[in-house]
Amino acid sequence: MSLRSPLGRVLGLGAAKDGVQHWWMQRLTSVALVPLSIWFVVSLLALPALDHPAVVAWMSHSWTALLLVIFVLTATWHSQLGVRVVVEDYVHGAGSKTVTLVIVTFTHVLIAAAGVFAVLRVAFGRAP
């Protein structure tokens, strides 16, 4: 028997049973992405060239690599939260919805891991 009152157990939990977690993480990642995405676009535009040496020199900068890792992780998280809701809204039928959500989740894990791996590989490969 739980000693918590029924009210205490449901506080913060809506019909989805996980309360405001999804909503809050979507806001949190969006707030972070405002400066991060602007930084990313401006840095790309400021690159002297888009050939391999120029991009590697840019990515092996410690702050660039760090911000790129944070940007990729935050963007993929935000993307996962958003695409999940789109699937939940427009893919009907429990089976196809679950399968689509699993594919969406796997794809986002792959994107996040690949992005972080690639940036770190370049950055560590060029460490002095």
Next chain:
Amino acid sequence: MPTRPVSPHLSVYKMSRYTLATSIFNRFTGVGLSLGLLLLVYWLMAVADGAHAHARAARLLSHPLAKLLYAALIIAFCYHLVAGIRHLVWDTGRGLERAQSRRSAWLVVAVSLALILLIVYGAWFAGARAS
């Protein structure tokens, strides 16, 4: 699939409503940017795999059709960024009156258009510098 009406049924709304248009375009551009992430990671992986892999990816990424894709991504990024900030303002409880919301809808369109022009201008100069 349930036989009851399942929300949101896109077909029953008036598409000309600015509320609907701004909302669905935010979603649409968001999904587009998710696909853009795939492109970004493909590029990052190519950079990590060395000059040879990067050159091969760069050939694919500088295809004329890819440029069309970048144009779409720039539009999607600018709109999603500005419309997202509008949502964050709404979350504080401000700007929810009908007149304010209509005004901010136009503001979102105007600011994202300005941002698009700014990025295209910047990209054009970056291209001129690189060549």
